Amino acid sequence: MAASGAAVRGGGRAFLSLALGVSLLKCLLIPAYYSTDFEVHRNWLAITHSLPVSRWYYEATSEWTLDYPPFFAWFEYTLSHIAKVFDPEMLNIQNLNYASPRTVLFQRFSVIFTDVLFIYSVYECCKCIEGKKAGKELTEKPTFILSVLLLWNFGLLIVDHIHFQYNGFLFGLMLLSVARLFQKRHLEGAFLFAILLHFKHIYLYVAPAYGIYLLRSYCFTADKPDGSVTWSSFSFLRLIALGFIVCFVSALSLGPFIAMNQLPQVISRLFPFKRGLCHAYWAPNFWALYNALDKMLCIIGLKYNLLDPKKIAKASMTSGLVQQFQHVVLPSVTPLATLICTVIAMLPSIFCLWFKPQGPRGFLRCLIVCALSSFMFGWHVHEKAILLAILPMSLLSVGKPQDAAIYLLLTTTGHYSLFPLLFTAPEFPIKVLLMLLFTVYSFSSLKTLFRKEKLLNWMETIYLVGLGPLEICCELVFPFTPWKLKYPFIPLFLTSVYCAAGITYAWFRLSVSMLPGPAVSKAKLQ
């Protein structure tokens, strides 16, 4: 007992050091480059602080209008009261692009401090994930590895603390709700997730997994011996409790706007379908491959005179920075088509969750598949959305070697695809070093954890190693070549297509892993 107590204390101390260490690193990153998202959030501070609630979703002085759900607006409203102490000038709506040193300090610290919620959630997750076997050394234990993988996550670090966003505490809410589901505190988990949805609606991507899991494994209290649903065990009370929680949270968030008859305006701000299929920099998903194929067919067509050059809009060929990408050969994609593709991609895993529920782990897997499917086929997906799959995947990675392999593929490719976010020269070494740090750690720790299994085959290894030369070509060699002026989009194009291949592969493998295994392995398990 004494020994295990000491181990727990040692683990707690190590966790504390990791959390403190990464927080201090975040503090050191305060003077780094920040993107326009910094101004976005400053503007929201100003809007929520100086205008009545009724005008929050109508204000349009800055081009960065409020387009997050109400809870986030209230969050900014709360922050603005602290911001007053730092520099009241940042709360002026007319002060566009205002960034005094105190403003920067305040905004950066607000991200760092709200990350405390993330740290707490990671702690909770580590408690409920019992990984493979427990190694002898503290640093070889799954819980320790998991806490590093989450706390020191490269993507979260650069997106939140360099690029500037508030993903930390939002992911904290998500992980906490996942942890609560693992701990069988379903109502709490549902409550947290409902709150999260009203903070940032991108988490709708994973809502199907929550809905189906809670319905199947919480509202139905018993299973048949073969795992299929016992219809008679349905508990109305539980369904009503869940429904009440969701309605209560939604009423709290949207109620005031419904009362003011502003719901359509809020909705139109939250879902701007006027933007194109892909972001300026194509997120590495299925549509990036689709676009690339279209471009290739177009070039081939022009070469062999199968296409009429006059009919092709010149803009779509020369610049990768055009928002509305026009397909030349392949049919254009509508928002409805992306929605249908996404649903089809999610369906198999949702079915599995319903017909073969495998407890919270099955739910987690389904959640990741949902997140990744939305990333793969969604409309106007940002490259940052890959974090929605990477972070929960960390929880699975310390459990089984197959999951560890998928995780390594997904994170390495996904993190690399975030590189174009930081394009300024002083941040180049930071991103490369942090990426190396995280990649070396994830590979070596997971390989130590699954000592006996071979994680990646030769093809996957070659693919991942290929990221190195790709980076050298895109950021070190290409700027010095004459093509830089003529084809400035080539590095982004290459990065996006190369990463899309890896992420598609990871998505495919993950989806397959969701399906029930062949009979042989089942027999073995029993």
Added chain:
Amino acid sequence: MKEWHSMTIAVLVGLTVRWAVSLNSYSGAGKPPMFGDYEAQRHWQEITLNLPVQEWYFNSSDNNLQYWGLDYPPLTAYHSLLCAYVAEFINPDWVALHTSRGYESDHHKLFMRSTVFIADLMIYIPAVVLYCCYLKETSPRKKIANAFCILLYPGLLLIDYGHFQYNCVSLGLTLWGVLGLSYDWDILGSLAFCLALNYKQMELYHSLPFFCFLLGKCLKKDLKGKGLLLLIKLITTVVAAFALCWLPFFTQLEQTMQVLRRLFPVGRGLFEDKVANFWCSLNVLLKIKSLLSPHTQLMFSFALTFLSLLPACLKLTLQPSLRGFKYALVSCALSFFLFSFQVHEKSILLVSLPVCLILNEVPFMSIWFLLVSTFSMLPLLLKDQLALASVGTTLGFGVACASSFSIFENISEEELQLRSFSVYVRRHIPGFKVPAKMLKTWFLVSVTMMSLLTLTSITVEPPHKLPDLFPVLVCLVSCLHFLLFLIYFNVIILWDHRNGRSQKKIN
């Protein structure tokens, strides 16, 4: 996890923190007409690139020595020249004669920062990694923890990547020297140290232990046979290294003399600014600068330095041992820092380097010293607007040390290397014990005091009558610490019998 994986991670964390610090401001940013050390380094590139070697150290219409004239030894000048070639290739405006004065731009900052980064990566970091990998009687985990803490030492990091200097080169070369001596490659070791000395004359702080250790080695090997051979080899190496470095300046006697005059500016006074050494602290009570003539000051400082050096050097010459050598490096550098003439606050880094080398032997005391040494540079760092980076890296260093070495559990007599001393004292005062518990309290008091002083220096405006109140307080507190540390390290050196005996056994 494999050992070299962990080491890679330790190095990568060190590099990341380094670059993160380099995003901050540098000394004299946007402060014409003199700017700061950053401009000094840029100016040296300009001078070395555009003027012939003979004019580098001389005042002329093209080379105003009042404006950051070159006052480091030739190797620094060559390094500047090398950087200048690269700078000229990228953007000739950066190093154009006269017109480039006070040149500042984001691209130039990036270039200057990367020159430090590359020098560090090539010289200092490999030396630290190698040193830790070959530590004797240490588990692999401890080696990595050791390297991790040394690489995160905030003082060097903040001065090189924040304030802007190339201390990593001279300290790295010294470390290569120590490495060489540890493996009995005395020639290579002394060559590396000669290069360090020719990069920065402040390395003289380390020269006596090097000299005494090598001399002691020769004496032990019998001066008539092998010892003499080694001595001749060493002398040849040193003379050759110096001759090579100084070759362009040996053409005329006047050249050599001028360089020497530039290197040792005796006329600049006993101390400058606020430095945490004995004289500056004494000056608070007793205005020595006005009481004594410059010549007397020089004599006094020389005498005091010599006296404080003497025991450690004598002991090392008579009983040369690697362990004694490391401690002697600490104590001699500390004596120089406390008592010698014209000391800068940044010179404490010369003491910190050898303290890093004994981190695994006396973790508690070393960590304490390293924290105090960073604290002693606080006024300088605040002037460079590095408050956030200083607090961040210092706390980070604290966290790294606390998780690598369980510091509070290692304060026994044995762990403090004071066993033989207390045995000796017990002969005269029975029942004497090293006050380990009290040390812990002192440590906590000292850390609290330093944190409070840091906090007030950052947030509170000093009273109008005493504008220098906080810097002076910082100096006094650090100086008191350093004096006590000097006594402690000397006690270890003088009562160290273990090595003498074990050496005899081996022989």
